[in-house]
Amino acid sequence: MFIEKEYFENWMQRLNLKLDEVVNKLDDSGEEIPLLDGEKLLDNYVVCRMLNVSKLTLQHYPEKKNHWFGLPGKTHI
Incomplete structure:
Protein backbone atom coordinates (compact mmCIF):
# COMPACT_ATOMS: atom_id res chain seq x y z
CA MET A 1 0.00 0.00 0.00
CA PHE A 2 1.38 3.39 -0.99
CA ILE A 3 0.28 6.78 0.24
CA GLU A 4 0.85 10.18 -1.20
CA LYS A 5 3.86 12.01 0.20
CA GLU A 6 1.76 15.13 0.79
CA TYR A 7 -0.88 13.13 2.69
CA PHE A 8 1.78 11.48 4.84
CA GLU A 9 3.48 14.79 5.66
CA ASN A 10 0.11 16.32 6.57
CA TRP A 11 -0.70 13.37 8.80
CA MET A 12 2.70 13.57 10.53
CA GLN A 13 2.24 17.29 11.10
CA ARG A 14 -1.16 16.67 12.75
CA LEU A 15 0.36 13.93 14.89
CA ASN A 16 3.16 16.24 16.03
CA LEU A 17 0.64 18.94 16.94
CA LYS A 18 -1.34 16.46 19.05
CA LEU A 19 1.82 15.27 20.79
CA ASP A 20 2.78 18.87 21.51
CA GLU A 21 -0.67 19.40 23.06
CA VAL A 22 -0.14 16.39 25.33
CA VAL A 23 3.29 17.64 26.40
CA ASN A 24 1.87 21.10 27.12
CA LYS A 25 -0.93 19.61 29.21
CA LEU A 26 1.60 17.63 31.21
CA ASP A 27 3.80 20.69 31.66
CA ASP A 28 0.80 22.81 32.71
CA SER A 29 -0.52 20.23 35.16
CA GLY A 30 1.54 21.81 37.93
CA GLU A 31 2.73 18.40 39.04
CA GLU A 32 6.46 18.36 39.53
CA ILE A 33 8.11 15.36 37.90
Whole structure:
Protein backbone atom coordinates (compact mmCIF):
# COMPACT_ATOMS: atom_id res chain seq x y z
CA MET A 1 0.00 0.00 0.00
CA PHE A 2 1.38 3.39 -0.99
CA ILE A 3 0.28 6.78 0.24
CA GLU A 4 0.85 10.18 -1.20
CA LYS A 5 3.86 12.01 0.20
CA GLU A 6 1.76 15.13 0.79
CA TYR A 7 -0.88 13.13 2.69
CA PHE A 8 1.78 11.48 4.84
CA GLU A 9 3.48 14.79 5.66
CA ASN A 10 0.11 16.32 6.57
CA TRP A 11 -0.70 13.37 8.80
CA MET A 12 2.70 13.57 10.53
CA GLN A 13 2.24 17.29 11.10
CA ARG A 14 -1.16 16.67 12.75
CA LEU A 15 0.36 13.93 14.89
CA ASN A 16 3.16 16.24 16.03
CA LEU A 17 0.64 18.94 16.94
CA LYS A 18 -1.34 16.46 19.05
CA LEU A 19 1.82 15.27 20.79
CA ASP A 20 2.78 18.87 21.51
CA GLU A 21 -0.67 19.40 23.06
CA VAL A 22 -0.14 16.39 25.33
CA VAL A 23 3.29 17.64 26.40
CA ASN A 24 1.87 21.10 27.12
CA LYS A 25 -0.93 19.61 29.21
CA LEU A 26 1.60 17.63 31.21
CA ASP A 27 3.80 20.69 31.66
CA ASP A 28 0.80 22.81 32.71
CA SER A 29 -0.52 20.23 35.16
CA GLY A 30 1.54 21.81 37.93
CA GLU A 31 2.73 18.40 39.04
CA GLU A 32 6.46 18.36 39.53
CA ILE A 33 8.11 15.36 37.90
CA PRO A 34 11.19 14.11 39.76
CA LEU A 35 14.49 14.12 37.89
CA LEU A 36 17.52 11.85 38.14
CA ASP A 37 20.60 13.12 36.32
CA GLY A 38 18.35 15.42 34.30
CA GLU A 39 15.99 12.64 33.15
CA LYS A 40 12.32 12.43 34.17
CA LEU A 41 11.33 9.58 36.47
CA LEU A 42 7.98 8.03 35.61
CA ASP A 43 5.91 5.80 37.87
CA ASN A 44 4.39 2.51 36.70
CA TYR A 45 0.97 4.04 36.02
CA VAL A 46 2.38 6.68 33.67
CA VAL A 47 4.61 4.17 31.87
CA CYS A 48 1.67 1.78 31.39
CA ARG A 49 -0.43 4.59 29.92
CA MET A 50 2.38 5.76 27.63
CA LEU A 51 3.09 2.25 26.31
CA ASN A 52 -0.59 1.24 26.38
CA VAL A 53 0.21 -1.97 28.26
CA SER A 54 -1.05 -3.61 31.44
CA LYS A 55 0.86 -3.68 34.72
CA LEU A 56 1.55 -7.38 34.20
CA THR A 57 3.07 -6.75 30.77
CA LEU A 58 5.17 -3.97 32.26
CA GLN A 59 6.41 -6.40 34.91
CA HIS A 60 7.61 -8.78 32.19
CA TYR A 61 9.62 -6.13 30.34
CA PRO A 62 12.76 -6.59 32.51
CA GLU A 63 12.79 -10.26 31.51
CA LYS A 64 13.14 -9.07 27.91
CA LYS A 65 16.42 -7.26 28.73
CA ASN A 66 14.99 -3.74 28.92
CA HIS A 67 16.92 -1.30 31.06
CA TRP A 68 15.28 -0.52 34.38
CA PHE A 69 16.41 0.94 37.64
CA GLY A 70 14.72 0.94 40.97
CA LEU A 71 14.17 3.23 43.89
CA PRO A 72 12.84 1.99 47.22
CA GLY A 73 9.28 0.82 46.58
CA LYS A 74 9.23 1.90 42.92
CA THR A 75 10.40 0.60 39.56
CA HIS A 76 11.29 3.05 36.82
CA ILE A 77 12.15 2.73 33.15
